[in-house]
Amino acid sequence: MLNAGAADTLRAEDASNTARAENSVESSESAVISGKVDVPFTFNNDGRVILTQGEIIVKIVNITADGTYVLSDIPVGNYNLTVSIPGWTEYSVKDITAGAGDDITIYHNTVIAGDVDHSGTIDIADVGEAILSIGGTLSDENIGADVDHDKTLGLSDISLVLADGNYGESGYTISFLNNGWSQTY
Numbered sequence: 027m028l029n030a031g032a033a034d035t036l037r038a039e040d041a042s043n044t045a046r047a048e049n050s051v052e053s054s055e056s057a058v059i060s061g062k063v064d065v066p067f068t069f070n071n072d073g074r075v076i077l078t079q080g081e082i083i084v085k086i087v088n089i090t091a092d093g094t095y096v097l098s099d100i101p102v103g104n105y106n107l108t109v110s111i112p113g114w115t116e117y118s119v120k121d122i123t124a125g126a127g128d129d130i131t132i133y134h135n136t137v138i139a140g141d142v143d144h145s146g147t148i149d150i151a152d153v154g155e156a157i158l159s160i161g162g163t164l165s166d167e168n169i170g171a172d173v174d175h176d177k178t179l180g181l182s183d184i185s186l187v188l189a190d191g192n193y194g195e196s197g198y199t200i201s202f203l204n205n206g207w208s209q210t211y
């Protein structure tokens with residue numbers, strides 16, 4: 027099963043985050059939002075985190091090789107955050123309130139393997155698209171079919187779409203609360 031949710035992986039690093047101290051003027055007026063996506067492959071510019079305010083995209087960052095992401099110098103305000111990885115369901119966090127100097131950690135980042143067509147659910151359409159992509163050359167159009175991110179399109183990708191815990195699942199959306207989390211389905 028590749029239903030991945032990174033739990034508390036950055037908590038230990040909070041106290042040792044000294045980077046903002048070197049930039050105290052800006053940090054007093056802006057916020058930092060960070061997290062870690064726990065998946066069984068190494069990111070190589072193939073996953074993004076998108077920060078939006080209403081319909082406006084405020085910032086897009088690549089997920090680094092080990093799954094961490096950092097959005098720095100975020101102006102004070104209310105935001106939505108989306109973790110977007112080809113072939114996986116998106117994970118969204120709504121209503122993040124970023125205050126001056128805040129250092130916000132997104133703890134869960136729950137993404138599920140197999141959403142080949144980027145529809146938000148893993149179903150028969152994803153199986154069909156993965157089958158049609160077998161043996162093809164990887165491109166912007168079929169990147170979602172490389173579910174295991176090994177840069178080839180084959181049976182291993184279809185196996186992940188069909189795996190228990192993946193097939194039939196949908197993406198997660200979480201409402202951000204100051205004192206914890208509430209899941210909405």
Ligand SMILES: [Ca+2]
Nearest residue numbers: 141143145147
């Ligand atoms: Ca789908």
Ligand SMILES: [Ca+2]
Nearest residue numbers: 172176178183
């Ligand atoms: Ca593959």
